Amino acid sequence: MADKHGAEKHIDEISGVETTGHEWDGIRELNNPMPRWWVWTFYATIVWALGYTIAYPAWPMLSEATRGVLGYSSRANVAQDLQVAKAAQTVYLDRIAAAPFADIVADPELAQFAISGGASAFKVNCAQCHGSGAAGSAGFPNLNDDDWVWGGSIDEIYTTIAHGIRFEGDADTHVSEMPAFGDMLQPEEIRQVAAYVVSLTGTPHDASLVEPGKQLFADNCASCHGEDAKGNREMGAPNLADAIWLKGEGEEAIANQVRAPKHGVMPAWLPRLGEPTVKQLAVFVHSLGGGE
Structure with missing residues (x-):
């Protein structure tokens, strides 16, 4: 049997159903029609969609969408x-x-x-x-x-x-400005201050720096952070003796903050x-x- 184009149609021998012409590893695809109930359900969804777009806002326009005959607005x-x-x-x-x-x-x-x-x-x-x-x-x-x-x-x-x-x-607004001690202290002095601050809650890299750092702290930092380094909330000076760090933890981070402090906003x-x-x-x- 041939189709309208003259091509030979293939009929499955067992089912007697025409095949689509697709074949995979010797298995042919049957050209069975869709179930009637499925086809009508599909048509019903199309009708429903058209009715929905008429009843409710649906189609986008240049400045707004169609409003729908029911006047519904989710917004x-x-x-x-x-x-x-x-x-x-x-x-x-x-x-x-x-x-x-x-x-x-x-x-x-x-x-x-x-x-x-x-x-x-x-x-x-x-x-x-x-x-x-x-x-x-x-x-x-x-x-x-x-x-x-x-x-x-x-x-x-x-x-x-x-x-x-x-x-x-x-x-x-709260204002507190810690000066950049990199303009006031020598690099070695900044390391000494950092070592002292670390010693309040931990072990510094070089214990010999702690004592001179303590004196430098008293001379330059105690006016804000207090002699015991526990801070002053009226001035926004953090507590340095509680091992809680805002700008970074460790001797190097403390030295960097002393040298060129970061101020949050x-x-x-x-x-x-x-x-x-x-x-x-x-x-x-x-x-x-x-x-x-």
């Missing part, structure tokens, strides 16, 4: 849901904005709302620097421990978040986020490791 639904959620939160946000931190913490329901809201705001605005778990990284403080440069009470944390650190756009979040959100952030961060 409008989301906006409405957000308004409902915001209205439900308003009573808590107003209380947080008006209440002192002591009252917020003393109210379990309000405190939980503030912690939850602060956690959400932290993930959106703070996790990029401090990490999703607030553990920080080199140059970005770990907020889970009890070591604070500018103070760990809720009020102090609030001030830091609200006004930032070395943020030029806020007159009340944090934006003032109050103008961006508003009073209730910043207070929620302060409560949340304090719950991680405030301890005061």
